[in-house]
Amino acid sequence: MLTYVLRRLVATIPVMLLVAVFVFLMLRLTPSDPAAIIAGDNANSEQVAEIRKRLGLDQPIVTQFAIWLGKTVTGDFGESFFFKKQVAELIADRVEPTLSLAFFTLLIAIAVAVPLGVVAAYRHGGWLDRTVMGFSVLGFSVPVFVIGYLLIYVFAVELNWLPVQGYQRLQQGIGGWLQRLILPALTLSVIYIALIARITRTSVLEVMHEDYIRTARAKGQTELKVLIRHALANAAVPIVTVIGLGVALLIGGVVVTESVFTIPGLGRLTVDAVLARDYPTIQAVILLFSLAYVLINLAVDLAYTFLDPRIRY
Amino acid sequence: MGHLRRSLFALAAAAALSGLSTTADAQKTLRAVMHSDLKILDPIWTTAYIVRNHGYMIYDTLFATDENGEIKPQMVGQYEVSADKLTHTFSLRDGLQWHDGTPVTAEDCVASIKRWAAKDTTGQKLMSFVDKLTVRDAKTFVMELKAPTGLVLLGLGKPSSNVPFMMPKRVAETDPNTQLSDFTGSGPFVFKRDEWKPGDKTVYVKFDKYKPRSEPASGLAGGKVANVDRVEWRAISDHQQAINALLAGEIDFIEAPPHDLLPLAIGDSNVKQFDWNVLGNQFTFRPNWTAKPFDNPKVRQALLYAFNQKDFLEAVVGDPKYYKVCNSYFPCGTPLFSEKGFEGKLNSDFKKAQELLKEAGYDGTPIVLMHSTDLQILTNLAPVAKSLMEKAGFKVDMQSMDWQTLVARRAKKDPPTAGGWHAFLTSWVSIDITNPIFTGFMNAACDKAMFGWPCDPELEKLRDDFARESDPGKQKAIADQVQVRAAEVVTHIPLGQWYQPAVMRNNVDGMLKAPVPVFWNISMK
Numbered sequence: 001m002l003t004y005v006l007r008r009l010v011a012t013i014p015v016m017l018l019v020a021v022f023v024f025l026m027l028r029l030t031p032s033d034p035a036a037i038i039a040g041d042n043a044n045s046e047q048v049a050e051i052r053k054r055l056g057l058d059q060p061i062v063t064q065f066a067i068w069l070g071k072t073v074t075g076d077f078g079e080s081f082f083f084k085k086q087v088a089e090l091i092a093d094r095v096e097p098t099l100s101l102a103f104f105t106l107l108i109a110i111a112v113a114v115p116l117g118v119v120a121a122y123r124h125g126g127w128l129d130r131t132v133m134g135f136s137v138l139g140f141s142v143p144v145f146v147i148g149y150l151l152i153y154v155f156a157v158e159l160n161w162l163p164v165q166g167y168q169r170l171q172q173g174i175g176g177w178l179q180r181l182i183l184p185a186l187t188l189s190v191i192y193i194a195l196i197a198r199i200t201r202t203s204v205l206e207v208m209h210e211d212y213i214r215t216a217r218a219k220g221q222t223e224l225k226v227l228i229r230h231a232l233a234n235a236a237v238p239i240v241t242v243i244g245l246g247v248a249l250l251i252g253g254v255v256v257t258e259s260v261f262t263i264p265g266l267g268r269l270t271v272d273a274v275l276a277r278d279y280p281t282i283q284a285v286i287l288l289f290s291l292a293y294v295l296i297n298l299a300v301d302l303a304y305t306f307l308d309p310r311i312r313y
Numbered sequence: 314m315g316h317l318r319r320s321l322f323a324l325a326a327a328a329a330l331s332g333l334s335t336t337a338d339a340q341k342t343l344r345a346v347m348h349s350d351l352k353i354l355d356p357i358w359t360t361a362y363i364v365r366n367h368g369y370m371i372y373d374t375l376f377a378t379d380e381n382g383e384i385k386p387q388m389v390g391q392y393e394v395s396a397d398k399l400t401h402t403f404s405l406r407d408g409l410q411w412h413d414g415t416p417v418t419a420e421d422c423v424a425s426i427k428r429w430a431a432k433d434t435t436g437q438k439l440m441s442f443v444d445k446l447t448v449r450d451a452k453t454f455v456m457e458l459k460a461p462t463g464l465v466l467l468g469l470g471k472p473s474s475n476v477p478f479m480m481p482k483r484v485a486e487t488d489p490n491t492q493l494s495d496f497t498g499s500g501p502f503v504f505k506r507d508e509w510k511p512g513d514k515t516v517y518v519k520f521d522k523y524k525p526r527s528e529p530a531s532g533l534a535g536g537k538v539a540n541v542d543r544v545e546w547r548a549i550s551d552h553q554q555a556i557n558a559l560l561a562g563e564i565d566f567i568e569a570p571p572h573d574l575l576p577l578a579i580g581d582s583n584v585k586q587f588d589w590n591v592l593g594n595q596f597t598f599r600p601n602w603t604a605k606p607f608d609n610p611k612v613r614q615a616l617l618y619a620f621n622q623k624d625f626l627e628a629v630v631g632d633p634k635y636y637k638v639c640n641s642y643f644p645c646g647t648p649l650f651s652e653k654g655f656e657g658k659l660n661s662d663f664k665k666a667q668e669l670l671k672e673a674g675y676d677g678t679p680i681v682l683m684h685s686t687d688l689q690i691l692t693n694l695a696p697v698a699k700s701l702m703e704k705a706g707f708k709v710d711m712q713s714m715d716w717q718t719l720v721a722r723r724a725k726k727d728p729p730t731a732g733g734w735h736a737f738l739t740s741w742v743s744i745d746i747t748n749p750i751f752t753g754f755m756n757a758a759c760d761k762a763m764f765g766w767p768c769d770p771e772l773e774k775l776r777d778d779f780a781r782e783s784d785p786g787k788q789k790a791i792a793d794q795v796q797v798r799a800a801e802v803v804t805h806i807p808l809g810q811w812y813q814p815a816v817m818r819n820n821v822d823g824m825l826k827a828p829v830p831v832f833w834n835i836s837m838k
Binding site: 030031032033036037038039040043044045046047048050051054082083084085090093094149152153156157160163164165166167259260261262264268269271272275276277 | 350352353354358359360361362364432434474490491492494510511512513547548549550551553554557558560561563714715717718720721722723724732753756760761762763764
């Protein structure tokens with residue numbers, strides 16, 4: 001097991017290196033110039049050239065890459081072109097809102113989607129099943145920002161129950177923190193609920209005709225126990241896989257949701273950095289997201305051993 | 314179960330209390346959404362308007378432009394000019410101090426002028442006239458000129474980017490090409506760097522020791538009295554969300570809501586609009602003189618005949634309340650406004666345009682027109698230009714891109730077929746184009762000019778004449794000549810004036826009419 005984990009961690013290195021090369025080249029090949037953006041609309045060519053020189057953007061791409069990679073491996077992501085702050089500091093400041101949103105979204109999604117999927121499987125073919133599946137299709141099809149605007153209009157503008165936008169740090173009080181997370185988390189969880197509910201339904205349906213389910217029923221166990229202890233437990237592997245893979249969806253969703261709800265998290269930082277062509281920040285954030293994705297997949301693989309004793313590494 | 318109920322009750326109470334505390338804060342805190350997030354903090358290092366606005370919060374200026382466009386002393390108490398107009402003596406007002414409590418000195422001001430002049434084009438022009446800039450005593454400094462110029466007040470009272478903001482000597486001695494890291498100013502608000510979260514909010518608090526002038530506030534001049542304790546610039550990039558937040562009372566002020574969302578905002582009885590920038594803005598078409606066929610003045614002239622301002626203004630702004638046809642380089646409502654040079658032009662006279670193209674021998678080379686798609690106020694300009702140009706006989710290759718890509722591309726002198734460009738459209742804040750020196754697009758110094766690189770020694774000579782002149786009447790006469798020449802060689806094309814009102818909650822009062830949105834004098838009921 002430990003060898004497997006170590007092997008997977010080592011395999012992460014070339015993956016991250018590829019990501020680094022890809023991100024770096026993509027940014028340099030994009031027709032844009034951070035120096036021109038920094039200089040502002042009234043600046044002349046000399047002012048832009050001076051800034052380009054200051055930022056080291058006048059050097060050959062290979063040199064720029066070598067400098068950046070050399071610093072990155074030591075944990076130094078450099079200084080943001082725009083914010084006059086270390087990129088690491090910027091990212092550290094944005095982690096809490098994004099983690100809060102992701103955590104809350106996952107909580108809502110799992111709490112809603114798994115029971116819905118189980119019930120839909122149990123009532124296979126009935127109206128509840130069709131409703132859940134209909135919602136699932138809708139959840140996949142409607143863009144995150146449309147759901148966001150709808151929820152804002154109803155709950156914030158019309159009913160005035162919740163704030164329109166913004167984020168309050170946990171240390172400033174759990175009430176405000178929760179208040180500001182409800183709408184964005186609900187928005188983001190819709191697509192996630194659709195995905196998990198659908199997979200849960202399919203997985204549970206598959207095991208519902210297995211012998212051990214029949215045996216459990218023959219032993220006189222209640223339907224609830226049959227569903228949870230026997231059906232759901234045996235259907236858990238694909239569900240956990242989808243939750244893990246869905247983190248990619250979550251990362252994409254966070255970018256949109258944080259922008260709509262003005263949450264100063266990593267998603268918003270990514271958008272701001274891309275719009276401003278803030279190379280050091282974009283590179284660091286994408287590396288971070290990639291690393292998170294790789295590690296979550298590792299965690300999911302490890303979770304299989306707990307969910308299914310037959311799986312061994 | 315009882316424990317769970319108690320926990321939920323505590324949670325609900327905490328949520329309610331947090332809501333109450335927000336309401337209490339709102340009594341003294343002005344929460345504003347500006348046109349952009351503040352990412353850079355040095356107003357000399359960049360010309361970006363949001364950084365200029367930040368500068369006005371925390372720094373003060375020696376002179377300032379009032380509501381009528383006149384330049385008035387601000388930090389300066391006494392200003393004397395010798396009879397030969399070569400020696401200008403400036404004495405600071407009593408009681409001025411920096412946010413760290415130390416007094417503002419003449420040494421600080423001299424260092425600040427030098428840093429500003431190293432970056433700003435007006436400053437550079439002014440310094441070309443300066444022989445010596447010396448400190449006489451703690452509160453007095455002297456500017457000795459090689460030749461008289463009208464640029465002394467025009468430069469030191471320059472209202473827009475780059476503004477000559479005064480900074481402590483230790484700060485102003487920072488290399489002009491290096492961003493500042495110390496944000497000590499002497500303006501009416503103090504920048505709270507510890508609370509600055511780019512992408513979230515920027516915070517300023519009232520500077521209690523600021524000594525305002527005794528005159529009432531007018532434009533950027535007069536007494537800068539801070540009536541709110543704290544100003545927060547909230548970074549809400551989504552316009553619809555900013556309006557929603559305003560309607561819900563979560564913010565108090567939006568600097569630049571899109572015109573199509575204005576009815577939604579002012580349809581609410583708790584919200585009002587206010588046009589703070591009475592001079593408005595000007596849409597502009599910029600041809601690239603280095604790219605064929607725009608190296609030919611007749612082809613550029615054809616554009617002037619093909620265009621008309623109303624089509625552009627209707628397509629972008631729509632509501633005539635918010636626009637004005639103004640056939641002048643210098644905006645309507647400013648002292649140098651004139652229609653000279655535009656007689657018979659900007660009327661979509663396609664026949665005349667076609668004749669000019671024929672005379673020029675235009676061979677049908679496709680015109681690469683850069684179309685910015687992400688800034689709402691610019692999006693519809695290029696399609697209108699394309700349509701009018703095609704009617705005049707141009708072949709147009711309109712290429713869509715985001716503004717930042719356009720910004721990078723316009724700096725390239727490559728041929729249009731190899732990543733260069735022929736033309737693009739933009740918008741200027743009127744205060745930046747009120748005279749031939751401020752107007753960046755009138756700079757016709759070839760390679761040293763702004764992108765588009767007009768090259769016309771005669772126009773440059775006229776601009777120099779303007780810089781040398783200090784008599785307003787004579788300046789006006791020269792400005793007319795500049796305009797006639799610029800319209801003849803077509804450095805750029807003015808496409809109409811438009812206005813951008815702010816919207817705010819009814820409890821926000823006292824906003825000043827000024828070319829820059831400033832937060833002194835504003836009170837909250």
